[in-house]
Amino acid sequence: MIRLEPRERVPIWLAGIAPIVAIIVTLVLCSALILWAGEPVFQSYLLLVEGALGSKFAISETLSRATPLIFTGLAAAVAFRAKFWNIGAEGQFYFGALAVTWIGTGLFSLPPVLMIPILFLAGAVAGGALLYVPVVLKTRLNVDEVVTTLLLNFVVILLVSYLIEGPWKDPMSLGWPQAAPIIEQGELPKLLERTRLHLGFVVAIVAAIAVWFLMKLTVWGYEIRAVGFNAEGASFAGISINSTVIRTALISGGLAGMAGVSEVAGLKGYLTLDLSPGFGYAGIAVAMLAQLHPLGVIASAIFLSAIFIGADSMSRSSDVSSYIADVVTAVSLLLVLLSVMLVRFRVRWS
Amino acid sequence: MNQNLPTEDNSATLEEILKLDGITKRFGNLTANDGISLSLAVGEILAVLGENGAGKTTLMNIIFGHYVADEGSVEVRGQSLPPGSSEAAIKAGIGMVHQHFTLAENLTVLENIILGREPLFSIRQKLSAGRRKLRALSEQFGLDVQPDTLVGDLTVGQRQRVEILKALYADAQILILDEPTAVLTPQETENLFATLRSLVKKGMSAIIISHKLNEILRISDRIALLRRGKLIGVVDAKDADRDQLAEMMVGRKVTRPKTQSLKAGAAVLKLENVSTSGASSSEDLKNVNLSIHAHEICGVAGVAGNGQNSLADLICGIRAPSSGSIELMGKKLTRFDCRTVVKAGVGRIPEDRHAKGIIGEMAVWENLVSEDLRQPPFIRGAFLLDKSAGCDHAASTIERYDIRCPGPQAETRLLSGGNLQKLILARGLSRQPRLIIASQPSRGLDEGAIAYVHGQLLEARKHGAGILLISEDLDELLSLADRIAVIFRGQLREIPAEASHDIRQIGLMMSGQEAV
Numbered sequence: 001m002i003r004l005e006p007r008e009r010v011p012i013w014l015a016g017i018a019p020i021v022a023i024i025v026t027l028v029l030c031s032a033l034i035l036w037a038g039e040p041v042f043q044s045y046l047l048l049v050e051g052a053l054g055s056k057f058a059i060s061e062t063l064s065r066a067t068p069l070i071f072t073g074l075a076a077a078v079a080f081r082a083k084f085w086n087i088g089a090e091g092q093f094y095f096g097a098l099a100v101t102w103i104g105t106g107l108f109s110l111p112p113v114l115m116i117p118i119l120f121l122a123g124a125v126a127g128g129a130l131l132y133v134p135v136v137l138k139t140r141l142n143v144d145e146v147v148t149t150l151l152l153n154f155v156v157i158l159l160v161s162y163l164i165e166g167p168w169k170d171p172m173s174l175g176w177p178q179a180a181p182i183i184e185q186g187e188l189p190k191l192l193e194r195t196r197l198h199l200g201f202v203v204a205i206v207a208a209i210a211v212w213f214l215m216k217l218t219v220w221g222y223e224i225r226a227v228g229f230n231a232e233g234a235s236f237a238g239i240s241i242n243s244t245v246i247r248t249a250l251i252s253g254g255l256a257g258m259a260g261v262s263e264v265a266g267l268k269g270y271l272t273l274d275l276s277p278g279f280g281y282a283g284i285a286v287a288m289l290a291q292l293h294p295l296g297v298i299a300s301a302i303f304l305s306a307i308f309i310g311a312d313s314m315s316r317s318s319d320v321s322s323y324i325a326d327v328v329t330a331v332s333l334l335l336v337l338l339s340v341m342l343v344r345f346r347v348r349w350s
Numbered sequence: 351m352n353q354n355l356p357t358e359d360n361s362a363t364l365e366e367i368l369k370l371d372g373i374t375k376r377f378g379n380l381t382a383n384d385g386i387s388l389s390l391a392v393g394e395i396l397a398v399l400g401e402n403g404a405g406k407t408t409l410m411n412i413i414f415g416h417y418v419a420d421e422g423s424v425e426v427r428g429q430s431l432p433p434g435s436s437e438a439a440i441k442a443g444i445g446m447v448h449q450h451f452t453l454a455e456n457l458t459v460l461e462n463i464i465l466g467r468e469p470l471f472s473i474r475q476k477l478s479a480g481r482r483k484l485r486a487l488s489e490q491f492g493l494d495v496q497p498d499t500l501v502g503d504l505t506v507g508q509r510q511r512v513e514i515l516k517a518l519y520a521d522a523q524i525l526i527l528d529e530p531t532a533v534l535t536p537q538e539t540e541n542l543f544a545t546l547r548s549l550v551k552k553g554m555s556a557i558i559i560s561h562k563l564n565e566i567l568r569i570s571d572r573i574a575l576l577r578r579g580k581l582i583g584v585v586d587a588k589d590a591d592r593d594q595l596a597e598m599m600v601g602r603k604v605t606r607p608k609t610q611s612l613k614a615g616a617a618v619l620k621l622e623n624v625s626t627s628g629a630s631s632s633e634d635l636k637n638v639n640l641s642i643h644a645h646e647i648c649g650v651a652g653v654a655g656n657g658q659n660s661l662a663d664l665i666c667g668i669r670a671p672s673s674g675s676i677e678l679m680g681k682k683l684t685r686f687d688c689r690t691v692v693k694a695g696v697g698r699i700p701e702d703r704h705a706k707g708i709i710g711e712m713a714v715w716e717n718l719v720s721e722d723l724r725q726p727p728f729i730r731g732a733f734l735l736d737k738s739a740g741c742d743h744a745a746s747t748i749e750r751y752d753i754r755c756p757g758p759q760a761e762t763r764l765l766s767g768g769n770l771q772k773l774i775l776a777r778g779l780s781r782q783p784r785l786i787i788a789s790q791p792s793r794g795l796d797e798g799a800i801a802y803v804h805g806q807l808l809e810a811r812k813h814g815a816g817i818l819l820i821s822e823d824l825d826e827l828l829s830l831a832d833r834i835a836v837i838f839r840g841q842l843r844e845i846p847a848e849a850s851h852d853i854r855q856i857g858l859m860m861s862g863q864e865a866v
């Protein structure tokens with residue numbers, strides 16, 4: 001029989017090495033699927049790594065795909081830290097995208113130095129505003145936020161659908177359901193020539209550092225952590241739970257909204273309904289994989305993005321389906337969570 | 351010190367029901383149990399005595415199959431138990447009543463008791479049969495509970511009864527009680543002891559884990575002393591003496607702090623006709639009048655669930671009164687929140703250390719500054735937390751209050767119970783509060799830590815603090831308090847000065863009977 005016993009002291013090397021081992025085990029486990037597809041394991045993984053990191057273009061693709069994941073991952077990491085279960089990053093993402101489309105397609109025009117910050121701000125405000133509804137319902141009426149944030153996703157997506165099929169439809173789009181493009185002053189500059197990597201990546205990194213700073217070194221961060229770890233204890237110490245949760249929600253929603261800004265103004269140039277292949281939900285996986293650590297979010301977002309980009313490329317040049325990326329994501333998430341448990345507990349066989 | 355004590359257990363003359371042989375359990379470098387051999391006879395109450403961290407709970411967890419011993423064996427009626435199987439332990443007739451109850455609050459008493467005792471796949475719940483058996487058991491042993499009450503609505507004492515019934519329901523022959531009186535009033539303790547005596551008379555056996563010497567001496571037949579994982583000795587309760595046991599348990603002499611008489615000063619707390627609403631009818635305060643003066647300890651005695659929580663919450667700033675007025679240091683309180691109360695000069699020691707007192711996952715320094723978060727020197731600018739100021743403050747506090755921990759950055763949940771309480775005391779008392787509200791400040795602590803807590807409270811009293819001491823431990827109240835009030839169904843009545851140390855009188859008032 002297997003038994004778990006808590007460890008009194010966790011060695012630092014163990015805590016550091018555990019997620020890496022988890023990733024390696026993930027790749028070993030997933031190689032069974034590659035064998036099943038009839039391809040050589042080592043070469044397939046090599047193709048995957050090459051596709052994700054093998055060239056300047058590959059790296060730029062990986063990083064630009066990681067950009068929205070960093071934002072949504074941070075959104076989940078901040079909210080989950082306070083045990084506020086924001087499952088609505090997808091909706092907040094699109095709300096941010098709506099805000100940037102409304103403001104950035106000719107409402108007014110300013111030089112890029114002003115325009116771009118305003119766009120990000122607008123997206124953040126929109127994302128935060130959307131999450132304000134569930135958080136007020138939670139703090140005032142104790143309505144479960146998992147349900148409200150999740151369901152709001154569908155409301156927002158239907159709203160986007162209505163707008164880009166109707167009033168906001170771009171007359172120049174030859175009938176495609178998409179909004180008008182962002183004006184030139186609002187476009188995020190590319191970081192590398194002839195790639196899709198844009199300024200949004202830098203903003204995401206800065207956001208991650210800012211969130212890390214906020215959580216670690218400010219009173220707000222203290223309060224968010226305190227409320228998440230032990231709401232009753234935090235309240236006894238004089239921390240207002242409701243205002244902390246509301247603050248957390250505004251930050252979380254704002255970060256998810258910025259993801260929408262970054263995708264519209266940086267990558268695609270206009271709003272469509274396929275802007276996000278589930279970035280909001282993937283953000284949860286990113287945050288969990290990073291164990292809610294803001295800087296870890298950068299690494300886990302890049303990791304997951306590399307798996308997807310690499311798997312896409314691998315599936316183009318071999319018989320392994322790109323769906324392997326989903327399997328790798330899922331397995332790595334499970335194994336990293338398992339490794340976290342094994343770091344905290346010791347396994348005994350008897 | 352104890353040469354004349356047998357270190358070998360030699361009660362084998364009686365019919366033996368449980369036998370431990372050379373139990374050793376290590377956690378990393380720590381040896382929690384070191385070659386412990388013990389036996390339990392039918393109809394016997396064996397006390398396992400030791401300070402926190404002596405290995406009592408580990409030993410019981412091994413018996414009950416929560417842990418697997420590294421060496422040694424557990425035998426029930428000569429049959430050795432498979433290690434690490436609670437199921438086998440339950441089947442062999444071992445029932446455990448945990449210190450932290452293992453009940454689901456959102457289920458009823460009956461549901462909790464039959465939980466896990468029912469077949470997993472069965473269309474019909476055996477509720478009515480369960481109810482009958484429960485009724486029979488509670489009548490037989492005088493354990494009075496309502497089967498259909500939600501466990502969440504029960505008091506601590508009642509929950510313990512449910513735990514015991516749960517063990518009895520599973521046909522336990524050996525009852526293991528982990529710190530059973532830690533949460534009980536004297537009367538409840540008496541009830542529990544009466545229950546235990548009637549249980550062992552009917553052929554059951556019991557092991558009580560405790561560090562409360564007086565109670566142990568009263569209830570048990572034999573006492574096994576543990577210190578740092580080792581069995582120091584087994585003594586017959588009738589030959590044992592309190593001070594000798596205390597010394598053996600702690601390993602050194604424990605000096606209990608003495609009170610000195612002081613003249614009460616100005617009022618620091620005044621409650622006038624205060625009522626609360628929102629809790630259950632017996633927990634809500636009803637027209638409470640109370641004043642506490644500087645240099646004075648006012649004790650509040652009462653059975654759990656009679657309004658102590660409402661009273662403590664009120665003064666801690668968690669709850670607002672529904673009517674009446676509260677004055678702190680002569681000023682009427684208009685805002686009821688924790689921060690206002692702390693600022694007004696109240697030092698708070700909450701009843702539930704883990705849930706309210708600390709945030710276990712955060713560092714020691716973070717917990718020490720939690721009440722002063724937005725005040726210099728811990729804040730820089732508008733919202734930056736000054737970690738180095740916090741750590742400096744923590745380092746000096748740790749030293750001053752002798753908190754045993756690896757350092758300011760250590761995770762707080764790793765501290766032992768006594769050290770946690772020192773941390774909470776340090777946070778509450780280091781600002782020299784003029785009013786201290788202490789709820790069950792020594793609950794679950796060992797002798798050394800209790801002496802420390804009492805010493806700190808008396809020191810604060812000497813320096814001019816008024817103290818409201820809410821406790822279910824009458825010994826504690828009688829030895830510390832200048833005057834005692836009794837709370838019953840939300841009503842607070844002060845004991846007349848001439849009867850203030852009359853236990854019988856206090857006990858009567860605690861059960862709601864008029865003073866004679």
